[in-house]
């Protein structure tokens with residue numbers, strides 16, 4: 001009896017609201033909440049149906065209690081963004097999306113690729129001609145690489161022209177520069193993998209250009225070639241760099257990059273900052 005009384009007086013949060021932490025939930029309107037979950041007042045069956053509908057939210061609640069994930073997620077997803085943000089602010093997320101596509105398609109390509117000088121070309125020919133959707137996935141990975149390089153440059157240009165590299169975001173700019181270098185390293189090391197004439201000679205040219213760099217240049221080209229000569233181990237080395245070393249570093253750097261984006265907040269567009277400055281200058285004069 002006591003239970004029923006509490007049920008009838010205390011409104012329950014809706015399923016969507018249950019996903020939000022209590023401080024962000026909408027307060028109940030007068031007369032809302034009939035004590036039967038979400039208002040399916042059909043006695044035991046209604047409660048059963050409501051219980052089943054609430055199961056996903058309850059599961060999220062269970063996980064949240066043990067991980068504290070919503071605190072982090074609400075901090076990230078409900079953070080304040082300045083007025084005037086526009087499509088240019090989506091370029092970072094677009095780059096992230098391109099990276100995720102590259103990672104997923106890359107895993108499928110790796111299932112068929114053999115990093116040996118004798119078999120590499122044939123394994124790619126087999127993947128392209130015989131494997132179901134092989135050509136499509138390879139095409140996505142190949143064109144996706146160019147898309148990611150273009151996006152990373154346009155995103156960098158946006159942060160530069162909006163002055164987002166200035167105090168206090170200098171460290172995020174530096175992490176961004178590392179991400180830019182890593183993205184281009186992905187393109188460079190991936191180019192050799194089909195091991196056809198074009199990729200072979202282009203890589204020789206690229207490695208030689210690296211060798212002309214001051215001080216570290218010769219060491220860098222020796223490292224890339226896995227020795228003084230271009231040989232069989234060069235391909236394994238490029239594959240390891242392309243598949244493990246650089247993606248791992250990119251994931252770590254993106255983590256640090258996004259942490260700083262959330263911590264520092266987003267830069268307001270320069271024209272709005274100028275407007276605010278002008279307004280405060282006028283206020284000071286008055």
Ligand code: HEM
Pocket residue numbers: 088089090091092093095096099152155156159164165169172173174175176177179180183254257261265266267268
């Ligand atoms: C894999 C490459 C990259 C990914 C996935 C990435 C991702 C992101 C995302 C999602 C944001 C927040 C949304 C936005 O402002 O667009 C952001 C912000 C930022 N990124 Fe990147 N980024 C990358 C490369 C770079 C590069 C190359 C630079 C510059 C050299 C850079 C500098 C910045 C800066 C300064 C911000 C803060 C923007 C602000 O406060 O308005 N990022 N990045």
